[in-house]
Amino acid sequence: xxxxxxxxxAIAMLWTGYFVLEGFDFGVGMLFRVLGPNEPERxxxxxxxxPVWDGNEVWLIMAGAATFAAFPEWYATLFSGFYLPLFLIxxxxxVRGVALEYxxxxxxxxxxxxxxxxxxxxxxLPALLWGVAFGNIVRGVPLxxxxxxxxxxxxxLNPFALLGGVTFVAVxxxxxxxxxxxxTTDDLRVRANRLATRAxxxxxxxxxxxxxxxxxxxxxxxxxxxxxxAVVAFAGGLVANLVRREGWAFIGTTLAIGLAVVSLFVALxxxxxxxxxxxxxxxxxxxxxxxxxxxxxxxxxxxxxLPLVMVYQGWTYWVxxxxxxxxxx
Amino acid sequence: MDTLDLARWxxxxxxxxxxxxxxxxxxxxxITAGLQTAxxxxxxxxxxxxxxxxxxxFLINIAMGVVTGLVQEFQFGxxxxxxxxxxxxxxxxxxxxxxxxxxFLESTFIGLWIFGWERLPKLVHLGCIWMVVLGTQLSAYFxxxxxxxxxxxxxxxYNTARGRAEMTDLWAVLTNKVVLVTFPHTIFAAFMxxxxxVAGVALWHLIRRPLVDKDVFRSALKIGASVVLVASVxxxxxxxxQGKVMTEVQPMKMAAAEAxxxxxxxxxxxxxxxxxxxxxxxxxxxxxxxxxxxxxxGHFNGQVKGINSLQDAYEQLYGPGSYKPNIPLxxxxxxxxxxxxxxxxxxxxxxxxxxxxxxxxxxxxxxLAAPLPxxxxxxxxxxxxxxxxxxxxxxxxxxxxxxSGVSPGTTSGEVITSLAxxxxxxxxxxxxxxxxxxxxxxxxxAGTDDPPEASPDQPDKPLSFAY
Numbered sequence: 001x002x003x004x005x006x007x008x009x010a011i012a013m014l015w016t017g018y019f020v021l022e023g024f025d026f027g028v029g030m031l032f033r034v035l036g037p038n039e040p041e042r043x044x045x046x047x048x049x050x051p052v053w054d055g056n057e058v059w060l061i062m063a064g065a066a067t068f069a070a071f072p073e074w075y076a077t078l079f080s081g082f083y084l085p086l087f088l089i090x091x092x093x094x095v096r097g098v099a100l101e102y103x104x105x106x107x108x109x110x111x112x113x114x115x116x117x118x119x120x121x122x123x124x125l126p127a128l129l130w131g132v133a134f135g136n137i138v139r140g141v142p143l144x145x146x147x148x149x150x151x152x153x154x155x156x157l158n159p160f161a162l163l164g165g166v167t168f169v170a171v172x173x174x175x176x177x178x179x180x181x182x183x184t185t186d187d188l189r190v191r192a193n194r195l196a197t198r199a200x201x202x203x204x205x206x207x208x209x210x211x212x213x214x215x216x217x218x219x220x221x222x223x224x225x226x227x228x229x230a231v232v233a234f235a236g237g238l239v240a241n242l243v244r245r246e247g248w249a250f251i252g253t254t255l256a257i258g259l260a261v262v263s264l265f266v267a268l269x270x271x272x273x274x275x276x277x278x279x280x281x282x283x284x285x286x287x288x289x290x291x292x293x294x295x296x297x298x299x300x301x302x303x304x305x306l307p308l309v310m311v312y313q314g315w316t317y318w319v320x321x322x323x324x325x326x327x328x329x
Numbered sequence: 330m331d332t333l334d335l336a337r338w339x340x341x342x343x344x345x346x347x348x349x350x351x352x353x354x355x356x357x358x359x360i361t362a363g364l365q366t367a368x369x370x371x372x373x374x375x376x377x378x379x380x381x382x383x384x385x386x387f388l389i390n391i392a393m394g395v396v397t398g399l400v401q402e403f404q405f406g407x408x409x410x411x412x413x414x415x416x417x418x419x420x421x422x423x424x425x426x427x428x429x430x431x432x433f434l435e436s437t438f439i440g441l442w443i444f445g446w447e448r449l450p451k452l453v454h455l456g457c458i459w460m461v462v463l464g465t466q467l468s469a470y471f472x473x474x475x476x477x478x479x480x481x482x483x484x485x486x487y488n489t490a491r492g493r494a495e496m497t498d499l500w501a502v503l504t505n506k507v508v509l510v511t512f513p514h515t516i517f518a519a520f521m522x523x524x525x526x527v528a529g530v531a532l533w534h535l536i537r538r539p540l541v542d543k544d545v546f547r548s549a550l551k552i553g554a555s556v557v558l559v560a561s562v563x564x565x566x567x568x569x570x571q572g573k574v575m576t577e578v579q580p581m582k583m584a585a586a587e588a589x590x591x592x593x594x595x596x597x598x599x600x601x602x603x604x605x606x607x608x609x610x611x612x613x614x615x616x617x618x619x620x621x622x623x624x625x626x627g628h629f630n631g632q633v634k635g636i637n638s639l640q641d642a643y644e645q646l647y648g649p650g651s652y653k654p655n656i657p658l659x660x661x662x663x664x665x666x667x668x669x670x671x672x673x674x675x676x677x678x679x680x681x682x683x684x685x686x687x688x689x690x691x692x693x694x695x696x697l698a699a700p701l702p703x704x705x706x707x708x709x710x711x712x713x714x715x716x717x718x719x720x721x722x723x724x725x726x727x728x729x730x731x732x733s734g735v736s737p738g739t740t741s742g743e744v745i746t747s748l749a750x751x752x753x754x755x756x757x758x759x760x761x762x763x764x765x766x767x768x769x770x771x772x773x774x775a776g777t778d779d780p781p782e783a784s785p786d787q788p789d790k791p792l793s794f795a796y
Binding site: 047050051052053054055057058060061062064065066068069070071072073075076077078079080081083084086087090091093094095097098100101102105106144146148149150290291293294297298301302305306309312313316319320 | 385388389392393395396397399400402403405406407408410411413414416417418419420421422424425426427428429430432433434436437438439440441443444445448449488493495496497499736737738739743746747750751754758761762765768769
């Protein structure tokens with residue numbers, strides 16, 4: 001296989017990892033204030049993602065850095081073009097990260113209340129805007145002959161991309177609720193389970209609409225098959241959730257998010273930034289790629305170290321596998 | 330202001346701010362790990378209490394370092410897209426390595442450390458904090474390798490057809506002679522900050538609450554001040570080596586550090602100058618003869634090239650234009666870096682002396698508690714402002730002028746939005762962080778009979794480590 005293709009797949013895998021992992025911690029961040037009316041429950045809910053959210057976010061850093069290294073043109077066009085959404089995503093992630101770390105550092109309800117609100121906003125905003133960003137990548141944006149973005153912020157807020165944003169939020173809420181049901185006990189677990197069902201129905205409708213629209217815009221046989229698999233996995237997850245098989249439900253939403261992201265990348269290939277203007281201004285993976293030497297060196301290093309990373313990140317989930325109990329208040 | 334200036338201001342503000350947290354993270358991680366190791370080996374309660382106390386301060390600090398670091402990675406693409414296109418093939422690799430080898434390690438094991446107190450065997454838990462330390466060191470190395478490539482591009486060839494630099498030798502990029510001297514300099518400088526932080530906090534407690542945990546804070550004061558002293562020796566030696574490498578690869582930066590317009594042999598170092606630094610007028614200055622020659626070349630009689638002759642040479646090489654950085658800025662930041670750094674080492678030495686053999690520090694010394702960590706921190710900042718502005722007008726020395734790196738399609742409205750947004754957000758977070766830090770410092774050491782920390786399956790009452 002061409003190294004360019006290998007790295008296209010690698011980038012797709014990194015984004016997939018990011019959305020699968022941060023997806024549930026975004027979901028928990030959006031939900032925990034609603035699900036946990038009192039502090040012990042909120043604390044329990046947030047503790048389920050406590051040891052892992054930071055590591056999950058590194059998948060984003062990796063996706064960004066790997067795009068920079070393997071496809072400099074893609075990185076340059078995407079990051080400068082989607083300027084304001086990325087700025088807002090950064091603001092959200094900054095506020096969220098600080099609030100997560102600081103909420104427990106002061107025993108003061110007002111302080112915690114503020115931090116909790118920041119966690120929710122900081123989870124909602126990036127979830128929404130990543131959906132908008134990926135909707136636009138797949139749909140295509142106005143690029144000039146030098147692959148420079150020439151639209152405005154308003155251009156990015158088109159119906160398809162906005163549907164993408166709302167879909168991401170709904171799917172992550174469902175994914176997060178199922179994760180909470182899997183990782184907590186008693187009342188909190190039951191409430192999370194019920195909320196997952198309700199949110200899941202909405203998310204399923206939105207997902208089908210968004211993925212079908214994406215396939216209508218730029219689909220091929222393979223991407224359509226992957227899309228169908230994603231929808232089936234999501235439905236399976238929801239059924240498992242309904243019968244309170246939480247582990248299977250989580251596997252279902254995990255597969256669904258993974259397959260959905262993969263379907264978008266399959267539809268995108270061999271382009272990385274389609275242009276809505278002249279076909280010649282579309283940026284392809286081959287045009288965007290780094291030199292063969294750089295790709296080869298990066299391939300060797302990644303092949304050695306990424307499995308190692310997955311082993312120790314997996315170990316973290318194993319260490320904290322026990323359900324989080326709500327402390328008696 | 331045009332987008333170029335705005336983008337430069339944004340990079341300066343966000344990077345300087347980010348680097349307030351970086352040296353504290355690097356050094357406090359290691360000091361915390363050292364304290365926990367001392368507890369593991371001796372079983373003494375005081376080391377455990379210090380581990381938890383400084384560990385908590387470390388966590389408050391690293392949260393800021395992590396989130397402001399995200400901005401760093403994004404803004405290369407957002408504000409500097411043509412730079413990214415030009416250097417991505419080379420510069421992207423160390424960045425990706427930093428993520429893969431360092432950030433995953435750091436973030437995963439810090440989660441294990443925070444939430445693993447009750448869950449992991451003691452030795453494994455201790456290993457977690459050491460993995461965090463390893464992560465911070467690797468992270469520093471890779472990002473400095475990336476920066477060093479901008480100072481002294483190696484291991485690449487210029488692809489004319491693509492108009493970009495392409496990597497030919499990753500090993501050469503990672504063993505750039507600039508990174509080999511910059512890494513120890515940066516790490517030692519970071520330890521001056523962390524040591525001073527530990528000592529400053531302990532000093533405050535010893536004076537303000539002389540009867541509470543006196544012995545524990547005495548240990549902390551001595552550990553912190555000793556770290557500062559040892560690190561300051563390391564900073565001086567590595568800085569000296571760095572000066573010689575800099576003279577070799579970026580002679581203009583060395584000349585700008587001294588505002589040396591005419592080539593001199595031997596060249597003297599001026600402690601300070603009153604007058605204009607554009608070379609036209611010098612009213613008064615104190616000069617140390619031969620010193621600049623020694624700093625730059627290692628010989629007291631070495632020749633140091635002046636700005637004017639370098640300017641002529643660069644015009645021959647790169648075409649017409651100014652190749653001078655902002656001379657007053659480089660001149661003063663270079664001096665202040667050295668002077669403020671030396672002052673912090675002197676304070677640390679004085680503290681060790683004045684608390685020798687059980688002596689209590691004099692009450693007025695409390696005025697040193699806050700400046701003590703701030704001095705080396707400011708010296709770090711001066712060092713970075715010096716080395717980054719001293720590279721101007723180049724973004725990548727000799728290859729890419731700063732003006733050519735900015736995003737061509739980005740509007741000044743967009744950059745103003747992000748510049749204002751980040752500045753306001755960072756300002757607000759600075760207030761939140763500082764207040765939380767001071768409150769935690771004032772809170773003092775937790776008792777040894779406190780409820781166990783952060784059991785992940787049973788979140789107890791307000792836990793100092795967990796959420």
